[in-house]
Amino acid sequence: MAVNEKKRGRPKGLKNKLTSSGILNRVKKLMRSEGKVPSIRKLAAALNVDAMAIYYYFSNKSELLEAVTTSLIKEIYEPMGNESWQNALILLCKSYLKLLKEHPGLLETLLTMESEGPSEIFIQRFYIALKPLNLDVTVLKNALDLVVDYLHGFALAMNCNPEDEHLNIDSIDGPLDFYIKAIISENDH
Numbered sequence: 001m002a003v004n005e006k007k008r009g010r011p012k013g014l015k016n017k018l019t020s021s022g023i024l025n026r027v028k029k030l031m032r033s034e035g036k037v038p039s040i041r042k043l044a045a046a047l048n049v050d051a052m053a054i055y056y057y058f059s060n061k062s063e064l065l066e067a068v069t070t071s072l073i074k075e076i077y078e079p080m081g082n083e084s085w086q087n088a089l090i091l092l093c094k095s096y097l098k099l100l101k102e103h104p105g106l107l108e109t110l111l112t113m114e115s116e117g118p119s120e121i122f123i124q125r126f127y128i129a130l131k132p133l134n135l136d137v138t139v140l141k142n143a144l145d146l147v148v149d150y151l152h153g154f155a156l157a158m159n160c161n162p163e164d165e166h167l168n169i170d171s172i173d174g175p176l177d178f179y180i181k182a183i184i185s186e187n188d189h
Contacts, residue, residue: 018049020057020067027068028103036105037065062114069109069118072099076122079129086180088129093151093176096122097169100155107155122148133187143183150175 026046030038040061044051058064077095079088100107110118126144135143151172158167 018047018053018057023047023054023057023064024068024071027064028072031068031103031105034105037068037109040064065109065113066115066117069106069113070121072103072106073118073121075099076125078125081128081131085129085132089126089147089180090173090176092122092125092129093147093172094169096151097155097158097172100151101158101169104159107152107159111152130183133183135183135187139186143186147179150179 023043027038027043030043030046038046040051040054044054047054054064058067075095076099077088077091079092081088123144126147127140130140130143154167154172158164161167
């Protein structure tokens with residue numbers, strides 16, 4: 001075997017301690033720097049391992065994508081249920097947009113995934129934020145659909161126009177205020 005040739009399978013020895021969390025962290029770093037999810041080959045090169053070593057931890061690219069997106073989504077704001085629902089909603093929405101902005105390519109990955117695991121994290125946190133309102137199930141689902149579609153559209157606009165100073169996370173304050181007033185109005189009926 002040549003000196004620079006990468007070994008197949010799980011790396012051995014202390015110098016090449018490859019772990020699933022190490023792989024996920026490298027994927028996140030590459031996403032931030034390159035604006036997209038890296039290929040398995042690019043990821044393996046960045047980790048200085050053979051691509052097959054990654055498959056020791058993740059059986060396929062879909063499993064790796066689900067793990068990385070779930071790991072990233074877990075970083076968004078988690079309402080505790082003891083703050084105002086309005087503040088919890090604003091913090092949740094802004095942290096989600098911040099995550100999508102910092103990891104270009106994440107939105108496209110989320111929207112094309114077959115697994116619903118990562119989106120379930122946002123949904124659960126949304127329901128926690130709005131729980132004090134005791135909204136009808138249909139109203140709650142409509143509120144979720146509306147805010148998610150808005151956030152995804154806004155994140156896409158930010159990714160497509162990174163130089164536009166009007167497209168920043170604080171730009172959603174007005175629309176979120178309007179959205180909150182609509183929820184309050186709906187809840188009063």
